[in-house]
Amino acid sequence: MxxxxxxxxxxxxxxxxxxxxxxxxxxxxxxxxADALLSEISAKYQGEALNxxxxxxxxxxxxxxxxLKKIISRFNLLDNCEVTLELNPDDAEDLKDLYSAGINRLSIGSQSFDDKILKQIGRRHNSQDIIRAVKLAKDAGFKNISIDLIYGLPNQDIKILRNDLQKVLELDIQHVSTYGLKIEEDSFWGRNPKYLPKNIPDNDAQADMYEEINSFLERNGFLRYEISNFAKSGFESRHNLNYWDNGEYYGFGVSAHGYEKGIRYSNFCTLEEYINNPLSHREEHVLSPQERLEEEIFLGFRKRAGISVSRIKERFSVDFEQEYADILEKYKDFIEKTPEGYTLNLKGVLISNIILADFISGND
Ligand code: SF4
Structure with a gap:
């Protein structure tokens, strides 16, 4: 459940x-x-105590x-339930109210501390807004704060990136999520390539930036516990770890994804359709045993802790080392043994897409 x-x-x-x-x-x-959300929650949530x-x-x-308080009150929360809200730095007005509503973790969409870059990518805030938001969050009582950073942004170089990372240290926060810029087809830049800035770092420059982030944060008390996520000890995102542990979760709202009883689903509809009837838009996919195994491997290798051989044996009756011996040999410089199983080293993380694709296709 x-x-x-x-x-x-x-x-x-x-x-x-x-x-x-x-x-x-x-x-x-x-x-x-919000009314539609409450209806969907009432109809589908079975009352489990939430982590x-x-x-x-x-x-x-x-x-x-x-x-938010009304929505939160619909759930049965364990005493130490992690309740996260994504916050834009320009919305940091009623953080005390948020805290009393039951939110105990903030994920602040900062992206960069370079004001020119923030403007160019269409963010509404500047670097001072981020600093102010973190200060107000701490004053309101938040002790678990995460910041999102994007690397590979237009005109960003290692020096600018280092400044972003330095600011993270100065703000004394507990968690950082980092994402390499990708121009997705359905973004504004994807649909209007003529507006795409010229000076976007290429893949090699992005890889250099990722290595810089990794070494800077690990030198300064953060652990890369997942490919894109770094935390001080004890501040790993429990919610996201549940995804990478291939755990089940409810998804509520437009375009939300969920995973229950071996079925992955999403609410595929427009905003208006959802408001008119929040219960009738679920698209479901029942995972085959092979798909569940592949997800276990794919998600597990995203974590620093990696995959567990005994868990794979127990859940899927598969001898991982025997089944994937060729791939383990092929990538022996990129995959390391752990007490539990296997994990990607930093070189492996940099080509994780290639390695993981082999694990998926290698077993057809
Ligand atoms: S437009 Fe996208 S990136 Fe910008 S604040 Fe909204 S969800 Fe976040």
């Missing part, structure tokens, strides 16, 4: 140039959307805290 819940909040005041997430500038629909609850978006910080 799922012990985690993801809730998608599909509203943004404007669209960032690189963004392909599902979000709409229809803030007048926030209240009706984690996550509000992602979009911009969840656009939802008034009274509404």
């Amino acid at each position: 799922p012990k985690s819940v993801y809730i998608h909040i599909p509203f943004c005041k404007s669209k960032c140039a690189y963004c392909s997430f599902v979000s709409f500038n229809k803030l007048e629909l926030i209240e009706s959307y 984690t609850l996550y509000f992602g978006g979009g911009t969840p910080s656009l939802i008034p805290s009274a509404i």
Whole structure:
């Protein structure tokens, strides 16, 4: 039974140039959307005690805290339940209310501390807004704060990136998520390539930046516990670890994905369709045993802890070392043995897409 819940909040005041997430500038629909969410939750949530609850978006910080409180109150939360909300730095007004509403972890969409870059990629905030948001969050009582950074941004070089990382240290936060810029087809830049800035770092430069992030953060007390995520000890995102542990979770809201009883599903519909009937848009995919095994490997290798051989044996009756001996040999310089099983080393992380694709296709 799922012990985690993801809730998608599909509203943004404007669209960032690189963004392909599902979000709409229809803030007048926030209240009706919240009503629809409450109906979906009432109909589908079975009352399990939750380890984690996550509000992602979009911009969840656009939802008034009274509404968030009402949504949170629908769930049975364990005492130490991790309740995360993604916050845009320009929405840091009622953080005390958010904290009293039951949110205990913030994930701040910072992306960079370089004001020119922030403007160029269409962010509404500047570096001072990020610094202010972190300060207000701490004043409000938050002790678990994460920041998102993007690398490979237009005109970004290693020096600018180092400055971003230095700012993270100065802010004394607990968690950093880093993403390499990808121009997705359904982003503004993807649809309008003529507006694409010229000076976007290429793949090699992005790889150099990733290595810089890795060494800088690991030198300064963070552990890369997942390919894109770094945390101080004890501040790993429990919600995201559940995904990478191939755990089940509920997904509520427009375009939210969930995983229950071996079925992956998503709410595939427009905002208006969801508001009119939040219960009738689920698209489901029943995973075959082979697909479940591949997900276990694919997700497991994203974690620093890697995959567990005994768990794979127990769950799938597969001898991992025998079944994948050729691939383990092929990538022996990129995969390391752990007490439990196997993990990617840093060189392996840099080509993880290639290695993981082999694990998936190598067993056809
Ligand atoms: S990046 Fe975040 S804030 Fe910007 S449009 Fe996408 S979801 Fe909204």
